[in-house]
Amino acid sequence: MPTATDIREQVVELAREFAREKIEPFAAEWDRTHHFPRDVIDEIGKLGFLGMCTPEEYDGMGLDAVTYLMALEEISAADAAFAVSIGIHNAIPTTMLVKHGTAAQKERWLKPMARGELLAGFALSEAEAGSDAAALRAQATRDGKDWVLNGTKAWATNAGTADLMMIMVRTDQPNARRGAKGISTFIVPTDTKGYKAAKPEDKMGLRSSNTAAIELTDVRLPAGQMLGEEGMGFIYAMEGLDAGRLGIGAQAVGIARRAIEHCLRFCAERQQFGKPIQDFQAVQFKLADMATRTEAARALSHRAAARKDAGEDITLYASMAKLFASETAMWVTTQAIQLFGGYGYMRDFPVEKLFRDAKVTEIYEGTSEIQRVVIARALNRPR
Numbered sequence: 001m002p003t004a005t006d007i008r009e010q011v012v013e014l015a016r017e018f019a020r021e022k023i024e025p026f027a028a029e030w031d032r033t034h035h036f037p038r039d040v041i042d043e044i045g046k047l048g049f050l051g052m053c054t055p056e057e058y059d060g061m062g063l064d065a066v067t068y069l070m071a072l073e074e075i076s077a078a079d080a081a082f083a084v085s086i087g088i089h090n091a092i093p094t095t096m097l098v099k100h101g102t103a104a105q106k107e108r109w110l111k112p113m114a115r116g117e118l119l120a121g122f123a124l125s126e127a128e129a130g131s132d133a134a135a136l137r138a139q140a141t142r143d144g145k146d147w148v149l150n151g152t153k154a155w156a157t158n159a160g161t162a163d164l165m166m167i168m169v170r171t172d173q174p175n176a177r178r179g180a181k182g183i184s185t186f187i188v189p190t191d192t193k194g195y196k197a198a199k200p201e202d203k204m205g206l207r208s209s210n211t212a213a214i215e216l217t218d219v220r221l222p223a224g225q226m227l228g229e230e231g232m233g234f235i236y237a238m239e240g241l242d243a244g245r246l247g248i249g250a251q252a253v254g255i256a257r258r259a260i261e262h263c264l265r266f267c268a269e270r271q272q273f274g275k276p277i278q279d280f281q282a283v284q285f286k287l288a289d290m291a292t293r294t295e296a297a298r299a300l301s302h303r304a305a306a307r308k309d310a311g312e313d314i315t316l317y318a319s320m321a322k323l324f325a326s327e328t329a330m331w332v333t334t335q336a337i338q339l340f341g342g343y344g345y346m347r348d349f350p351v352e353k354l355f356r357d358a359k360v361t362e363i364y365e366g367t368s369e370i371q372r373v374v375i376a377r378a379l380n381r382p383r
Helices: 004-033 038-046 065-078 080-100 103-114 233-269 281-309 315-345 350-362 368-380
Strands: 120-123 139-143 146-157 164-170 183-189 195-197 211-222
Touching (some): 004 065, 004 080, 038 080, 065 080, 065 233, 065 281, 080 103, 080 120, 080 164, 080 183, 120 146, 120 233, 139 164, 146 164, 183 233, 281 315, 315 350
Parallel strands (some): 120 164
Antiparallel strands (some): 146 211, 195 211
């Protein structure tokens, strides 16, 4: 019988090999052309990587959270845009279905998701409801046994490429708003009449990952496509975001790690004043700080994941990991540009893309400012 360590090593090695052969050689071209590689997503899905966080009883890998982060780091190091598409799928929709889905919903949606037959996404934010997500306005109203959804969502990953989306809308009445308590979650297949993904956003980074607004126009859903209890959708979303923030931590670590790897090779080859620039103490100190911060970010992310595996609350630690790892990725890639000098500013060299990809890790799934709010509130809570 393979041990947990054996399984971890096998999964991480498979992720590494797939990333090196199927993702990294094409990532720059996907970035330039905004190409979403659904065929490669499907291929990695058949290997089980769209079911990393799904229990085996629902056809998933049933990985522990630490192994999941290690595998996601390998994919992120090859292409952060590719990683976010499968990271969102594994973390938020999967978490929500595992914890709150009915047996029928798990059979119809979760199992095909885990087998790589369906790609899922998540839509919470709106143009006027970003950090203040509870202020969202998209509305669902009862019509007999059905719900009818109307409104617009913003910045939804996989909005135009997913097969189904988890969408948060209001189910309270406009004249009796209940804030976060009036929000519910619906499972929305993207081929449902009235669902429309807008033109993909032209982003600074993660350019091959599909991000778009969603227009909901009289989207009619049977009551069985509400997830869990009415009015609990915001709580479900926050649970999913805890898991998602762990994934963003791994993504950020992967970006930073790859930037360091490029810098080590470049600094060994680049000569100035008659010797490789790696021989200059100023360069050595910069590389040392880059590596140290990246290792610390990885350790903090894995510590949060270990708490999740132990069944402990991770809200505080997920926010710490996401905050520190994302700011580390931005700092490390900034230093990488500096080490590459003029070359670093050119799109022909890889650190330019890593720099662009790093920035959004400080923004999505809760900005760095929001992470600090979450952390401070947790620290001030009576113990």
